[in-house]
Amino acid sequence: MKSKITLKELAKLLNVSVSTVSKALHDSPEISPKTAERVKELAKLHNYRPNPVAVNLKKSKTGTIGVVIPNISNSFFARVLSGMEAEAQKHDQQVITYISNESLEREKQICDLLTSGMVDGVLIAVSEETQKKQAYDHLYALLDYDIPVVIYDRINLGLPADKIGVDDEKSFYEATQFFRTKGLHKVGLASAIHHVGIGQLRIKGYEQAMQDEENLHTVTSTKPVDLKSKIRNLIVSEKIEALLCTDFESAILATRVAYEENIKIPEDLKLIGYISREVAQYLTPSLSYIEQHPQELGIKAVEILNNRLDGKYKTGEFEEKIVSTTLVHLESTGF
Template identity: 80%
Template sequence: MKSKITLKELAKLLNVSVSTVSKALHDSPEISPKTAERVKELAKLHNYRPNPVAVNLKKSKTGTIGVVIPNISNNFFARVLSGMEAQAQKHGQQIITYISNESLEREKQICDMLTSGFVDGVLIAVSEETQKKNDYEHLYALLEYEIPLVIYDRINIGLPTDKIGVDDEKSFYDATKFFKAKGLNKLGLASAIHHVGIGQLRIKGFEKAMESGGEAYKATSTKPAELKRKIRELVTSDRVEALLCTDFESAIMAARVAYEENVDIPRDLKLIGYIGKDVAEFLTPSLSYIEQHPQEIGSNAVEVLNKRLNGESQPGKFEEKIIATTMVHLESTRF
């Protein structure tokens, strides 16, 4: 059964975005009282209500949480899922896992299934394509059907919902400042995720730290061959003294380039990246990394969702929990 009018149709009538309508209906403080009143008046006029089938199904809890993971090649998400599983078990809940493979279309299909009401809530890290295209209508649909939603890891998007992430910007600001405090002047950044939110935040932290002086260099690309070529230029032509990598791919690639070019780590090049402990410790030399505490992200996501499910969270007010990262220095940042 379909509502007499949808969020999308309301937004079109009001000449505002779907997100504005959803935020207004959920009493978000981001929306002005005047706009909120317009939205609510029109919603009432057109007898707007969430999908009644989904609402009826939500009257009793299923004990099941839907988790959407963007990819399984990154061990980070496996560790996040481990934290979710452990915490869900404490609440007597089970988890159903879906993989979007960084695809917007697949993410939409998953969310469409989840609106059927067979899960109590949803935990999601949005796909790269979703962020790139800035298309979140399928997530607003979950809110329309009153399905509690928690966004984890990739949180810098403007949805009126709870979020759990890490201090991406601060982590790279601190890492850059660490190298500068050690007297290094030529610093480089490498990224394969510069086009998505978390990558942009890490780059912003690097740039802020470099505002106080020094030579800053960047190598960014979503194409592996091009990124490798750019990293090679930083290491050989620009001769950066330290390289900060925003993601697993760029970190591993930087280590490989250094090996191929006979650049000694850490004597000639210091290297740090966002990479898991399980890989970092077994590289030669071992790679210093920024620990994101993924199990903690997962367990906190489940806790915040349960607060919402149990009525312990205030309607219209959403929690954004930021977990502090930790710099772990191994062989690649030795002085």
């Protein structure tokens, strides 16, 4: 009688990663036909099957979906969750929320819990540490257990799953172009999230809009003190005319530096930030921002998950939707 084998054991025998085995078994186009054939042949030889407990539990719906939030202090994710909750209620579903705190290890623990069959599907925004280390085996494990997964917000990952995000690259391209059409050429960018996917997309949009300029004014750092010093150099020494901030931290630091250096906004410096409206409107002056429509994103994430649960998508084909952002002008971009 052929012995059963685990996903990890298959990977070890083939001398490849767990994610490679999972991708091959899910017919991912990232895996070469030769490798996929090797994986499937060995899986068949050893009678490989996904966890039987999870499979049995999945035969009947639990009426529950799991949501993994990376950062509860970010109001963006609170608004996304609000949209998810509202849409889940329409489908008579309960939402169980987990917080990874941007930790790879915590995210692994959560995914282990979710493979027990306690939820019908998972909505996850992948943690910063997971992206930084590109450690995705625990996410492939969810897929291996045939648990539908929708990745939201942070979607530029090569995972065979349904995804929904916002037009990060396009939004920063258009914001940069707005300044350019107003005759500004010394347009800078500050980022505390340059090391993760959404930050990289926003920077890319800025760079595309500035490609005819010889010198780009870009500063990045994950350390607030260091980033503040670099922003100060942009504003005081390089005398940029406008600044785009990819995240909450860089936006707040920019307004602080302007205050400390007696730089008037918008007369001396114009600002646009990726920041929530709840904060933007109460700054002095109020900060122009890119509205990501998080509640809409949350609603559509649950819609996609239920389409997958209802069999509306073909196996091996994945949905990817983009929610358009809106540039909202407040006082900091006044001309």
